[in-house]
Amino acid sequence: MSRLDVKTRSRVLLLRHLQVFFYSLGQLSRQPMSLFMTAAVIGIALALPTGLHVLLQNAQQISGGWDGAAQISLFLKKSVSDAQAKKLAAKLRRRDDIAGVSYLSREKALQEFQQQSGFGDALKALDKNPLPSVLIVQPALAEGQAQQTAALLEDLRKNQRVDVAQLDMQWVKRLYAIMDIVRRGVIVLAGLLALAVLLVVGNTIRLAIQNRRDEIVVMKLIGGTDAFIRRPFLYTGFWYGFFGALMAFIMVYVALLLLSGPVEKLTALYHNNFELSRLDLSTVLILLLTGVMLGLTGSWLAVGRHLRDIEPG
Amino acid sequence: MIRFSHACKRYSGGYDALTGVSFHMPTGQMAFLTGHSGAGKSTLLKLIALLERPSRGQVFVNGQNLARVSRKRIPFFRRNIGIIFQDHQLLFDRTVFDNVALPLIIAGLPQREIGKRVRASLDKVGLLKKEKVYPITLSGGEQQRVGIARAVVNKPPLLLADEPTGNLDPALSREIMHIFEDFSQVGVTVLVATHDLDLISQLPYRQLSLKGGQLVDDTDPSLQEQAG
Numbered sequence: 001m002s003r004l005d006v007k008t009r010s011r012v013l014l015l016r017h018l019q020v021f022f023y024s025l026g027q028l029s030r031q032p033m034s035l036f037m038t039a040a041v042i043g044i045a046l047a048l049p050t051g052l053h054v055l056l057q058n059a060q061q062i063s064g065g066w067d068g069a070a071q072i073s074l075f076l077k078k079s080v081s082d083a084q085a086k087k088l089a090a091k092l093r094r095r096d097d098i099a100g101v102s103y104l105s106r107e108k109a110l111q112e113f114q115q116q117s118g119f120g121d122a123l124k125a126l127d128k129n130p131l132p133s134v135l136i137v138q139p140a141l142a143e144g145q146a147q148q149t150a151a152l153l154e155d156l157r158k159n160q161r162v163d164v165a166q167l168d169m170q171w172v173k174r175l176y177a178i179m180d181i182v183r184r185g186v187i188v189l190a191g192l193l194a195l196a197v198l199l200v201v202g203n204t205i206r207l208a209i210q211n212r213r214d215e216i217v218v219m220k221l222i223g224g225t226d227a228f229i230r231r232p233f234l235y236t237g238f239w240y241g242f243f244g245a246l247m248a249f250i251m252v253y254v255a256l257l258l259l260s261g262p263v264e265k266l267t268a269l270y271h272n273n274f275e276l277s278r279l280d281l282s283t284v285l286i287l288l289l290t291g292v293m294l295g296l297t298g299s300w301l302a303v304g305r306h307l308r309d310i311e312p313g
Numbered sequence: 314m315i316r317f318s319h320a321c322k323r324y325s326g327g328y329d330a331l332t333g334v335s336f337h338m339p340t341g342q343m344a345f346l347t348g349h350s351g352a353g354k355s356t357l358l359k360l361i362a363l364l365e366r367p368s369r370g371q372v373f374v375n376g377q378n379l380a381r382v383s384r385k386r387i388p389f390f391r392r393n394i395g396i397i398f399q400d401h402q403l404l405f406d407r408t409v410f411d412n413v414a415l416p417l418i419i420a421g422l423p424q425r426e427i428g429k430r431v432r433a434s435l436d437k438v439g440l441l442k443k444e445k446v447y448p449i450t451l452s453g454g455e456q457q458r459v460g461i462a463r464a465v466v467n468k469p470p471l472l473l474a475d476e477p478t479g480n481l482d483p484a485l486s487r488e489i490m491h492i493f494e495d496f497s498q499v500g501v502t503v504l505v506a507t508h509d510l511d512l513i514s515q516l517p518y519r520q521l522s523l524k525g526g527q528l529v530d531d532t533d534p535s536l537q538e539q540a541g
Contacts, residue, residue: 012421218402221362222416222463223392312364 017231024235038204038240042291043247045197049190050279050287051252056183058277072153074135075164082106085133088161092137097152099140106133132163194294201240201298205233209306217312226307233303234296241295245288252279314340314471314502315361320370322356322526330356331526333370338504338519340470343497345513346506348523354506357523358473361504362394363387375470392420395464399476401456403448409435409459410444416467434466435459438492454485461492465501472496474505478512486512 028035076085082105089101104112109131114123123130137156139149149167157165209216219229260276279287315338322331331353338344346354359365360372363379372379375393382390403412410431417427435441438458448456457477464472474493478486486509494516497503507513513520522530 008423009421012423015424016418016421214402215404218404219415219419220388221364221391221396221402222419223388223390224419225388228388228419 020231021235021238024232025239027232028236028239035240035243038200039243039247041200042197042240042244042295043251045193045200046245046248046287046291047251047255049186049193050248050283051255052182052186052189054252054256054277054279054283056179056186059179061277071167072137072139072149072156073166074137074156074159074162075132075166076135076161077163078132080133080161082133084161085135088159089135092135092156097140097148098137100138102136102138104134104136106131109134194290197241197244197291197294198298198301201237201295202302204240205237205299205302206306208233208236209303209310213310216307216310220310221312229307230300230303233299237295237297237299237302238292239295240299241291241293242288244295245291248287248291249279249284314338314342314375315504316373317357317360318371318373320360320367320372322353322360322365323368329526331360331367331523334523334526334528335370336521336528336531338502340502341497341500342519343493343503344505344519344521345516346504346521346523347508347510347513349508352523353526354508354523355475356526358396358475358504358506361471361473362396363390388419392416392467393469393471395461395467395469395472397457397460397464397472397474397477399479401448401460403456403459403463405447405449408445408447409440409451412448412459413444413463413466416463420467430466431462434462437465437495438462453480454488457481457485457489458492461489465496470501472501472503474503474507476507477505478507478509483512490516 076088080088085103085105089103092098092101106129110123110129113119113131137152139152153165153167156162216229256276256278263276315336317334317336320331320334321329323329334353334357346357348354356365360367360379361374363382366380374390377390379390404415407415413431413434414427417430422430432441432444435444438461440455440458440462443451443455443459448459451459457480461477464474472493477493478489481489490505490512493503493505517534519533519535520530521528522532
């Protein structure tokens, strides 16, 4: 054996790995039903966190625009004249922490209110315009700098022309907090399901080892190392993980396809041209990689535990 | 090649399979190990192949103290021993060729080399034409010869056989023994455990007799001839 040089040895080893790689696939394909069922179980376990992850991504995408929607409405005192209001708007526009200011005069506010609220007739009964003029301030902020917005709000509130300064962002914050909890939940769920996949693969490999007990004994008798005997089982685990991930991909893909119609209808009602995003490439790659790693780890654990128990003699 | 020094084997439960066995087999010798079933033949072979370890005493193979062979090294140690079993221990989901090739694949030989050696080995046991069939279609004698081909394909210096003719008729048994003789003549050390006394009484080789786990007789007709 020592006559073989390193190059030949490594080439032979690579060839053997490839052979076992496809041999284990061939073995599995002889029992397509049991392969399908095991892969389906793994697939469901992987599809749940993957699907939730994609939904969460979509939710983030929808709500992403709302961060910028954090506007501060400055309701000016009724004593402030049109010219004064415009002057204040111009002054605010020069500030660094303000991206833009739009001015809504009392007359315009009244017009809008009449058009949109449906209380137009009720307003006609009043002899004076009850509405104040409003400056809508768009803070110049990067995402998540809630404190800075709060400071700006405080500052604007102190202005003597301002009656009420209102930041309506509380619900966005709450939504983000809820999404954070959901994200944590998905991670915990993914962890538990990963454990389930390990157990499923481990158990399947354990049965495979028991079925091929005689073969293992023969291998050990004629000088097969643990690594050699372990190899086909590891590759079997690999294939289980791979097919499980593939199943998960199909399940999530089909589920998203089924959801996309109703979601489009819903978003159309909100005048929103939102499109449900499908599985992106990186998610698919992570899904496949996770499946394969779980398959390998599960079979590694099973083989490590049970191979030692089988000894010839 | 093989040396036993006061080797004992006590199985859990207190059963003594071997007690104080000592003998030496030089390289290239062929010998029979006889005794009734339960006399300790299989246990003795198992100690040589490191399928069991002695409770007391020592076993040396090829100058190597087997007590010093760690669990990790056992596979590499076994590659130098061809083992033949009464029940062949063939894999029935693989062809004859693949069965015989297994030790070479385990040893990591290149494919070309494997083909050559497997055919040479099958040729030696007269089964060259059966390389593509599955063992289940072969007769008992043919299956045993496949087992022998697998045991020798790696050209091991030591061959162990445990009741290799146990299920065969006398003619086939003689045929199998002739194959062992051939290997012995090219320098392979051969130890055959058998209770087929009729068969081996016709053959001029050393006999180690076990009884109740003890070595009770050690005769070598070839030495007697030389002495006479």
